[in-house]
Amino acid sequence: MGPGRSLQTSPHRLMNADLLPRQVAVIFDLDGTLVDSEPHCARTWDELARELGTALPTAGPVGATVDARVRMMEHRTGISAEQIHSMYWGRLEACFRKALRPLARTYALACQLRTAGAPVAIASNSRRERVDRTIEIALPELLGVPSIAADEVAHPKPAPDLFLRAATHLGIEPHDCLVVEDSDIGMAAARAAGMMTLRVHH
Known part of the structure; x- marks a missing residue:
């Protein structure tokens, strides 16, 4: 082949x-x-958006990095991209440890x-x-x-x-x-x- x-x-x-x-x-x-992992990621993003009081930005294609969504969240909330990523990953890691x-x-x-x-x-x-x-x-x-x-x-x-x-x-x-x-x-x-x-x- x-x-x-x-x-x-x-x-x-x-x-x-x-x-x-x-x-x-x-x-x-x-x-x-x-x-x-994808269902856990989707649920974590939804929970974080609600916590920050903003609409959840549309996800990119399946398999894409999270960077585009993080930048959109930064624009909507005024929170730095790295801080948003840290908040997201902290929640996702806890979810992974329980259910991945x-x-x-x-x-x-x-x-x-x-x-x-x-x-x-x-x-x-x-x-x-x-x-x-x-x-x-x-x-x-x-x-x-x-x-x-x-x-x-x-x-x-x-x-x-x-x-x-x-x-x-x-x-x-x-x-x-x-x-x-x-x-x-x-x-x-x-x-x-x-x-x-x-x-x-x-």
Whole structure:
């Protein structure tokens, strides 16, 4: 399969049918792919907007960073963007500690690939602190897996920077990487990086 092509299978079949070519690295998105975080994020934003007495700005595309919504909240409330992000993340982290769960099929795939010795990484549009805490709370078997966060690259998804940085870290050429993603912008980023893709639907 050439770079930029989509793999027409499921995470379960990918492992059990031995469909993954040798010497291919697998790069996983985090939110919505490995963990079921999106409902918690939506609820936390809604609660924060009510607390600040403002209407909740429209969310960006699924998989986008929170920065645009944070800037809109800053404009509406006069509270600095960093303070708003801190308030949001503090509430979200508490929610994660109580209720965040992995998405079973993709988490199992990542764990099996890691156990088999395949190169595995995580590339997320979330900031470093959130990436680390998410893995710690919900994905303990993936502690130590290389991860790249949105605040560590010049341009997050849909730009290819995150995936290209992950490939460099793994020492694998982009065309030998398979990206597992759930969102349109993540798939666009993977294709822009010249990588194979596998879209998951939960």
